[in-house]
Amino acid sequence: MDAKEIIARRVALELRDGMLVNLGIGLPTLVARFIPQGMSVAMQSENGLIGFSAPPPDGMENRDLIDAGGGFIMSLPGAASFDSATSFALIRGGHVDMAVLGALQIDAAGHLASWMIPGKFTPGMGGAMDLVAGAKRVIIAMQHVAKGEPKIVETLTLPPTAARRVSLIVTELAVIEPTDEGLALRERAPGVSVADIVASTGARLIVPEVTPEMPLCRD
Amino acid sequence: MRKSAITVEAAAALVFDGARVMIGGFLGVGSPDRLIDALVARGARALTIIGNDTAYPNVGVGRLIEAGCVARVEVSHIGTNPTTQRLMSAGAIDMELIPQGTLAERIRAGGAGLGGVLTPTGVGTVVAQGKQVIEIDGANFLIEKPLRADFALLRAHEADYYGNLTYRLTAANFNPVMAFAADCVIVEANEIVPVGVIPPDAVRTPGVLVTHIVGRAR
Numbered sequence: 071m072d073a074k075e076i077i078a079r080r081v082a083l084e085l086r087d088g089m090l091v092n093l094g095i096g097l098p099t100l101v102a103r104f105i106p107q108g109m110s111v112a113m114q115s116e117n118g119l120i121g122f123s124a125p126p127p128d129g130m131e132n133r134d135l136i137d138a139g140g141g142f143i144m145s146l147p148g149a150a151s152f153d154s155a156t157s158f159a160l161i162r163g164g165h166v167d168m169a170v171l172g173a174l175q176i177d178a179a180g181h182l183a184s185w186m187i188p189g190k191f192t193p194g195m196g197g198a199m200d201l202v203a204g205a206k207r208v209i210i211a212m213q214h215v216a217k218g219e220p221k222i223v224e225t226l227t228l229p230p231t232a233a234r235r236v237s238l239i240v241t242e243l244a245v246i247e248p249t250d251e252g253l254a255l256r257e258r259a260p261g262v263s264v265a266d267i268v269a270s271t272g273a274r275l276i277v278p279e280v281t282p283e284m285p286l287c288r289d
Numbered sequence: 290m291r292k293s294a295i296t297v298e299a300a301a302a303l304v305f306d307g308a309r310v311m312i313g314g315f316l317g318v319g320s321p322d323r324l325i326d327a328l329v330a331r332g333a334r335a336l337t338i339i340g341n342d343t344a345y346p347n348v349g350v351g352r353l354i355e356a357g358c359v360a361r362v363e364v365s366h367i368g369t370n371p372t373t374q375r376l377m378s379a380g381a382i383d384m385e386l387i388p389q390g391t392l393a394e395r396i397r398a399g400g401a402g403l404g405g406v407l408t409p410t411g412v413g414t415v416v417a418q419g420k421q422v423i424e425i426d427g428a429n430f431l432i433e434k435p436l437r438a439d440f441a442l443l444r445a446h447e448a449d450y451y452g453n454l455t456y457r458l459t460a461a462n463f464n465p466v467m468a469f470a471a472d473c474v475i476v477e478a479n480e481i482v483p484v485g486v487i488p489p490d491a492v493r494t495p496g497v498l499v500t501h502i503v504g505r506a507r
Contacts, residue, residue, distance in 0.1 A: 116389065117315040117341075117459045133318065134446075134460035140316040140345075140369065151458045153465040153493075154315075154341070155397050158390030162410060192377070192386070193368025194342075195416075200390035203410040233413025233429075 071286075073213055073242035076259055079104050079286045080240050081170055081211050085111050089167040090160075092116065092201060095139040098170035098211045106288060114166060116197040118157050121149030138197065161197065162204035169205035171198060173212045173239075176222050178273040180235030180248025182210065183228035195231065202232035214241035220272030222246070222253070243267050245284055252276050257284040290451050290496065291484070294504035300475045301327035303501075307335045307360075309438040311396065311467040315341050316369060317349030319460030321444040321477035323506060325349065329356040337361040339396070339438055341389060341463055343370040354382070363436070365389035388416060391433050393466055399435035400469020406433050441471035445494070448478035449485070452499030453492040461493070468494040475501045 071079075074097055082104035085091065092114045093099050102124075105111050114120050115137045122143040126132070131142040145151075160166060175183040182202060185195040202208050212221060222239070239246040244267045245257035254276045258267055264281050301324065304310060314320030328336075329352055336359050343362060344351040351370050353359050361383035367373040376382040387395070394406045407430035411417050421432040443464045445454040454476060456464060468474055476499050 115459065117318075117462050119459050132458065134457040136316065136318050136459055138315075140318075145458065151456075151461060153393075153456075153461045154389065154463045155393040155466045158393050162390050162408065192374065194364065194366035194386045195388050196342075196366040196368070197389040199388040199414065199416065200410045203408075203412070204390075229415050230413060232410075234409075 074100055076242045076286065077211050077213070077240055080245065080284055081209055082106075083285060083288065084168065084207075084209055084238070085109065086167075087111070090114055090120065090165060092161065092166050092169045092205065094169070094171040094198070094201075096172050098172060099139070101170055101211065114157070114160065115143070116157055116161065118153060119145065119149060119151050121146045158197070158200050161200050164204055164206055166201070166205040168207045168209060169201040170209045170211050171201060173210045173221060175226050175228050176210060176236065176239055177226045178224050178252055180253065181226060181233070182208075182231045182236050183226045184231045186229055188229070198231050202234055202236065207237040210236050210239045212239070212241055214243045214270050220270055223272040224274070243270060246275065249276070254278075255281055257282050259284045260286070292450055292452055292499065292502055294481065294502050297323045297327040297477070297503050298331070300324055300501060300503050301331045301333070303473065303475070304328060304333060304336075304440050304442075306333060308440055309337045309339065311438040311441040311463075311471055312338055312340045312350055313441075313443045313462060313464035313467055314344065314349050315459065315462040317344040317351070319444050319456070319462050319464055320344070320349035321442045322349065324442045324475065324477050324503065325352050328353060328358060333358040335360040337363065339363045339436060341392065342366040343373040345369050346372045363387060363392075365392050391416070392436075393463065395433050395436040396463065396466045396470045399437040400466060403435060405435055407431070408433055436470060438471040439473065441467040441474045443468060443474065443476045445476050445478040447480045447482050447487055448476050448499070448502045449482050449487050449496065450502070451484055452476065452496030452502060453487050454478070454494035454496070454499065455487055455491055456493055465494055468498045473500045474498055475503065477503050481505060
């Protein structure tokens with residue numbers, strides 16, 4: 071199981087029946103593969119749709135039906151389409167139960183940077199600032215380090231995405247929850263020691279006496 | 290009420306150089322492709338484009354970027370178009386990045402006669418620079434001003450000759466809000482249907498908002 075699958079599987083355990091969920095572009099999209107059979111989770115695409123599934127078979131694409139990353143999707147029975155103002159009223163208005171987003175950096179207070187690297191890369195924030203401001207829970211799905219450098223840092227060196235802190239950080243090494251006291255280590259991945267996690271993290275972690283192992287499937 | 294269809298060339302001739310132009314679409318889906326091509330063919334210059342993104346090189350708004358028609362963009366995302374990023378870095382295109390939900394609400398405010406919107410999005414970020422922050426019931430909100438344009442170029446699924454519009458699936462995106470927010474609203478539809486074919490409950494943009502519809506492709 072590679073790092074991305076570990077992350078996607080663990081994030082999927084946060085899903086609950088009946089949730090409205092928005093998955094960001096990239097790694098977060100993988101979470102959809104691990105929705106348990108029988109669980110009813112509604113997926114929102116910020117460009118104006120609730121209720122979609124995997125890409126259509128070749129030749130069955132509908133040119134008017136894409137996800138927020140530009141990939142073709144299929145609408146499910148019961149799907150609803152709407153304009154961008156309505157889509158972001160859903161997002162900002164707290165109607166989205168859970169947003170899963172990628173990250174460039176997270177700081178010790180749980181603040182996210184995800185939309186630009188000054189002087190290098192300015193993709194723009196798209197819908198990320200609205201999602202972090204408005205979704206009920208914001209879960210970060212990211213690899214723990216990038217090019218050997220910790221992505222979890224004491225202070226952001228990149229421009230923040232929001233003033234609000236994220237709800238949970240899931241990496242291939244650990245589950246970490248930002249709290250009023252700081253970043254609390256909640257779980258460690260199978261075969262990963264607390265020392266490994268601390269060594270790969272650029273901010274102080276609140277480490278419990280016993281750190282439980284990260285589950286990767288439901289009981 | 291009744292409108293006669295104009296050609297895409299005539300529509301492109303209306304859009305003067307230097308105009309502020311809203312263009313519907315999300316990564317090219319729901320963009321008025323024939324109108325965009327006609328602007329490129331006319332050699333439009335110094336346009337300010339307001340929309341979600343600049344799509345991909347040579348797709349949707351990206352075709353205007355490639356053809357050098359654009360001086361400024363007010364968008365939420367340019368990550369899919371390296372040409373826009375390159376031109377921005379080189380100083381050849383001005384850019385204002387706007388969070389997507391804020392962009393939608395600023396356009397809505399511009400079309401709905403509102404003096405702006407209060408949003409939590411962007412508080413504590415560079416988006417808040419130079420903007421007033423207001424505290425309401427203990428929470429902070431940014432004052433975001435309304436957006437309007439000289440032209441809105443829209444893509445609809447159906448249009449009738451009153452200008453009533455329907456949209457399909459994710460091709461609606463910014464089109465319905467933009468229909469309110471420009472002095473001149475030009476629509477390119479997949480189908481033009483007789484008045485009465487679109488049931489009132491199916492109309493998503495009332496025809497009174499539309500200035501011109503462009504005729505079928507020849």
